[in-house]
Amino acid sequence: MPNGHDKNWYRLCGAVDGFRSRYGRWPTRVRVPGLIMNDLRNLFTERDFLTLTSKVQFVLDDARIVADD
Secondary structure, eight states, X not given: OOOSTTHHHXXXXXXXXXXXXXXXXXXXXXXXXXXXXXXXXXXXXXXXXXXXXXXSEEEEOSSOOEEEO
């Protein structure tokens, strides 16, 4: 698992890829802890983050990153 400034991006991609592999479709939402959500907001420009959130809904949750339908 990556350990750099973009580690949570890799974790998000892993959750989304795992969902797609298992169910054959993209998830519609992803549950993420607040700290990880802040990391993602700081990793991308505002425009890129808006593009990301237009594709998948983020739901704040205290659990680990989980892709949902």
